[in-house]
Each structure stands twice: as C-alpha cells, then as structure tokens.
Amino acid sequence: MTATARRPGGRAARIRAQVLTAARALLVERGYDALTVDTVAERSGVHRATVYRRWRDVGGLLADVLASALDDDWRPRDTGTLAGDLTALNEEVRAALVEDPPLTMALIAASFRSAPAATALGRFWEDRYARCGVVVDRAVARGEVPAGTDARRLLIAATAPVYHRLVLLRQPDDPGLPGDAARATALAAAAGAFDGPAPAAAERPVGER
Amino acid sequence: MTATARRPGGRAARIRAQVLTAARALLVERGYDALTVDTVAERSGVHRATVYRRWRDVGGLLADVLASALDDDWRPRDTGTLAGDLTALNEEVRAALVEDPPLTMALIAASFRSAPAATALGRFWEDRYARCGVVVDRAVARGEVPAGTDARRLLIAATAPVYHRLVLLRQPDDPGLPGDAARATALAAAAGAFDGPAPAAAERPVGER
Numbered sequence: 001m002t003a004t005a006r007r008p009g010g011r012a013a014r015i016r017a018q019v020l021t022a023a024r025a026l027l028v029e030r031g032y033d034a035l036t037v038d039t040v041a042e043r044s045g046v047h048r049a050t051v052y053r054r055w056r057d058v059g060g061l062l063a064d065v066l067a068s069a070l071d072d073d074w075r076p077r078d079t080g081t082l083a084g085d086l087t088a089l090n091e092e093v094r095a096a097l098v099e100d101p102p103l104t105m106a107l108i109a110a111s112f113r114s115a116p117a118a119t120a121l122g123r124f125w126e127d128r129y130a131r132c133g134v135v136v137d138r139a140v141a142r143g144e145v146p147a148g149t150d151a152r153r154l155l156i157a158a159t160a161p162v163y164h165r166l167v168l169l170r171q172p173d174d175p176g177l178p179g180d181a182a183r184a185t186a187l188a189a190a191a192g193a194f195d196g197p198a199p200a201a202a203e204r205p206v207g208e209r
Numbered sequence: 210m211t212a213t214a215r216r217p218g219g220r221a222a223r224i225r226a227q228v229l230t231a232a233r234a235l236l237v238e239r240g241y242d243a244l245t246v247d248t249v250a251e252r253s254g255v256h257r258a259t260v261y262r263r264w265r266d267v268g269g270l271l272a273d274v275l276a277s278a279l280d281d282d283w284r285p286r287d288t289g290t291l292a293g294d295l296t297a298l299n300e301e302v303r304a305a306l307v308e309d310p311p312l313t314m315a316l317i318a319a320s321f322r323s324a325p326a327a328t329a330l331g332r333f334w335e336d337r338y339a340r341c342g343v344v345v346d347r348a349v350a351r352g353e354v355p356a357g358t359d360a361r362r363l364l365i366a367a368t369a370p371v372y373h374r375l376v377l378l379r380q381p382d383d384p385g386l387p388g389d390a391a392r393a394t395a396l397a398a399a400a401g402a403f404d405g406p407a408p409a410a411a412e413r414p415v416g417e418r
Contacts, residue, residue, distance in 0.1 A: 112317075153389065153393075163369070163372075163377055164368070168317065168334070169331055170328075183402065185397070187396075191399070193397065
C-alpha cells in the first residue's frame with residue numbers, strides 16, 4: 001500500500017477530486033463524445049499520464065464518477081408514513097432527473113455508450129435501494145404493510161414511474177409525480193402486493209385470475 | 210399530391226420499406242454511430258439523393274422507423290381480468306426489451322442521441338398507452354376498479370417497473386417481472402390508487418398522512 005492510498009485526504013484524493021470534477025463538467029457541457037482522457041486531463045490540470053494510469057479510459061472515468069457518488073452518508077428521510085417516505089424519496093429522484101446542469105441524465109445517457117458506466121450506474125442504484133430498506137422496515141414496524149413485504153420490489157415500484165416518465169417518456173417535469181407514484185405504491189403494499197419474494201414464474205401464467 | 214403518395218402500396222411504399230429495413234438492420238448490427246444516410250442508402254439499394262430528399266438525416270430515419278411501428282392494428286389482449294390484461298401487456302414489453310436482434314433497446318439508446326428519435330419514441334409509447342385505455346374501461350365495467358380510474362397513470366405504473374429493471378437497472382431478464390408489476394398495480398387500482406386525475410401538487414406535501 002502506498003502512502004497516498006493510506007491518506008485518503010492526501011494528494012491522490014485531491015487528484016481524484018480534480019479529475020472527476022473535470023469529467024462531470026465536460027460530460028454535462030459537451031456530452032459523451034467530447035469526453036476523452038485527454039480532454040479530462042487538460043481540464044483538470046492533472047498530467048495525462050496520471051489520468052491514463054489511474055482511470056485508463058472514458059469507461060473508467062465514468063465508473064469512478066458514479067462510484068464517488070456512493071461515498072456519502074445518504075439515507076432516506078423519515079416522515080412517519082410509508083407514503084410520505086416514498087414521496088420524499090421520489091422527490092429526490094425527480095430533483096436528480098431535472099437538475100441543471102443535468103449530470104444524472106448525462107450519466108444515464110452515457111450508460112448506453114459505455115458498459116463500465118452502465119455497470120457502475122446499476123451499482124449506484126442498487127446501493128440506494130439497499131439503503132432504503134429501512135423505509136420498509138419502518139412501515140412494517142408501524143403495521144402499515146405485511147411483515148413479509150419485499151423491500152426491493154416495493155421500492156422499484158415506487159420509483160420506476162418517475163424514471164419512466166422523465167427519462168424514457170420525456171414528459172415535462174410534473175411536481176405531482178413523486179407523490180402520485182408513492183401513494184399508489186403505498187396502497188398496493190398495504191394490500192399485500194409486495195408480500196414475500198416474487199413467486200416462481202411458472203406459478204403465474206398470463207391471464208391468471 | 211403525387212401518384213406515389215396516392216398509392217401507398219406503390220413505389221414510394223416499397224422504397225420506404227427498403228430504407229427502413231436497412232436502417233433497422235444497421236442500427237442493431239453496428240449501432241447509432243454507424244447509421245448515416247449514406248450507409249442506409251447503400252444497404253437499402255436506394256439512391257442516396259432519394260434518401261436525403263425524403264428522410265434528410267439520421268434523426269429523420271429513426272423517427273420514421275418509429276412512426277412505421279404505429280402502422281399496425283395492435284391492440285391489448287383481453288384476458289378477462291385487469292391483472293391478466295396488464296400481465297399480457299407487460300409480457301409484450303418484456304419481449305420487446307429482450308428481443309434479439311435488440312431493436313427496441315437500440316432505439317431507446319438512439320433516443321439519447323437524437324431529438325427526433327426521442328420525440329418519435331415518446332409518440333410511439335403514448336399511442337400504445339392510448340390503445341390500452343380499453344383495458345381500464347373493461348376493468349371498470351367488471352367493477353374491478355373505481356369508475357373514475359385514470360387509465361394512463363395506471364398503465365404507466367404497471368409497465369414502468371419492467372422498463373426500469375430491464376432498461377435502466379439492466380437486470381438480467383426475469384420471467385416473473387411482467388406478472389409481479391401487473392398484479393401490484395391491479396391491487397393498487399382496486400384500492401383506488403388511480404382514482405381520478407392526479408390532484409394538484411400543492412395539495413400533496415411531502416410526508417402527508
């Protein structure tokens with residue numbers, strides 16, 4: 001282990017911050033096609049050889065931009081109800097998707113160009129869903145949803161409509177979106193829609209009653 | 210109006226079919242970056258000048274690929290229950306997203322590069338959601354969901370988790386996905402989650418009970 005690796009606040013961390021800041025800025029300003037190790041090195045003021053050695057290519061840079069987003073102590077809000085917690089979560093999803101500069105949208109777009117970026121983005125979301133497990137634990141403790149409720153399925157159902165509308169359908173932003181999807185999911189959860197892990201596919205023919 | 214425009218089965222239609230087939234093939238085989246008016250003209254055997262005149266650029270070609278997908282008499286299946294109808298719909302969404310060659314995924318990826326493709330893709334989905342309104346009408350008629358149920362919100366809630374998992378989270382394909390999302394949404398709808406148009410945002414503060 002080198003000295004820089006032992007000191008996270010040291011020179012290596014400073015270089016990483018400079019490089020990732022430059023990569024984010026170039027991505028939102030000029031898009032994926034303008035993002036190269038050379039343009040990032042130039043913008044960051046860090047030596048080309050250093051950037052190549054540590055990040056290798058654009059995929060490595062994008063994956064590290066996403067990995068760096070996990071170095072935080074983010075946790076979901078505790079509002080006192082499942083619908084409230086899911087609404088607060090969806091408000092954060094919406095804010096990320098409509099932010100200016102549009103870094104999240106640029107990273108999503110880049111994930112269609114770069115396999116490392118796609119993997120890192122998936123990892124970012126999985127981490128966020130895992131951290132949100134506590135939202136469902138609290139709802140179970142309050143008796144709002146059944147004890148066997150599958151947190152991941154519930155959380156994906158709550159957030160997916162926000163992503164779908166803003167990322168894929170490209171609807172205009174709508175302040176009502178977060179709450180709509182949150183309340184619908186809370187109702188479904190209370191009715192047992194996410195009770196237990198999903199049954200095997202063979203048990204669920206199309207058109208079952 | 211020209212003779213070709215009056216005869217949809219005529220030469221203009223034949224040229225359109227050749228060009229769009231070539232555009233689809235190039236997109237799935239070689240990706241967006243390989244798609245140019247020249248490569249499409251060459252592959253289709255149609256004269257470059259004709260392709261430029263009629264489609265102008267890659268955006269025009271992609272928009273027409275998507276517009277052509279609407280020239281069908283697709284309608285949702287009638288299985289006898291809301292959960293069954295939504296499962297059948299989600300099976301079609303899933304099939305499109307995991308198809309090989311991956312045309313739908315390539316079009317989604319292209320929509321992040323081309324504004325006309327994004328607009329055309331949005332139009333395609335809106336058309337599909339509109340055609341699915343009958344699914345909700347039937348559920349209302351059977352008394353499965355309240356009369357004021359908002360079809361579009363319900364349909365987006367049902368399908369969004371399938372898109373989210375396969376397109377954005379890039380999970381491996383899961384045959385249980387369509388039914389899971391369908392049943393959760395049917396339960397939510399029965400509980401009145403999509404009853405009436407969404408209330409104004411101001412009425413729905415974060416954390417409301």
